[in-house]
Amino acid sequence: MATPTTYVSGTVTGPIEIRFTPSGLAICRFRLTEVPRTWDPTTRQWQDATPIPYVCTAWDDIARNATESLVDGTAVLAHGRITPQRAA
Template sequence: MAGETTITIIGNLTDAPDLRYAKGSGVAIARFTVASTARTFDKASGGWRDGDPLFLTCTAWRDLAEHASESLTKGARVIVTGRLRLSRWETPDGQKRSMVQLDVDEVGPSLRFATATVKKLTRTTGGIDTPQADDPWSTATATRDTAPATGDGDPFTADGGGFSDDEPPF
């Protein structure tokens, strides 16, 4: 949306995402805190020094909340993109409080110091489903109607790789 402050933060989860469901609507909500600490080079000592840590509370909604809860664990290094939101409230004793939070648009593991295996989900059931054979991102072995009938599949070979001349090879 226009006028919203979008940021990206990279850091470590201080705990596993806390997944809950809203009363009444049943919408999934995951809350987690990302700790990000800047490192600077101190010329005087010739070494690296940690700066002040930033702890940012993040909220993910619906499918993203469930996926984050299933995929991320305490200590995981993550990359989170979202919109800043300022929450204001008053305590029972009359004190005014405020807190900056991040409404998460995207979250994923950082691959700088780790590896990850991605499982694409289908939207048919809203959960993990059988990978689609015609999905190029799927982990399933794909067989397609357009697979070459002859040759090695190279459309630039003499036999055209099994493709007809009136169709492009893609």
């Protein structure tokens, strides 16, 4: 069964890293932080919830475009699969 895809909107936090495989395939990684907002009915205002950090990986043409287009602080909408965090 395929892993479902999802959308995450957030802000790029930090530098964009790009690497190439021996065959020349581009791979880029960047950090994305999503800050969910929740409605507080007592104050009748939106409140920022706990930020959720992601490490995003893009391949091939998308990796090249991301490296040329994204900088720290850019708002983005990412589409892909969320995989469990691996221990370092």
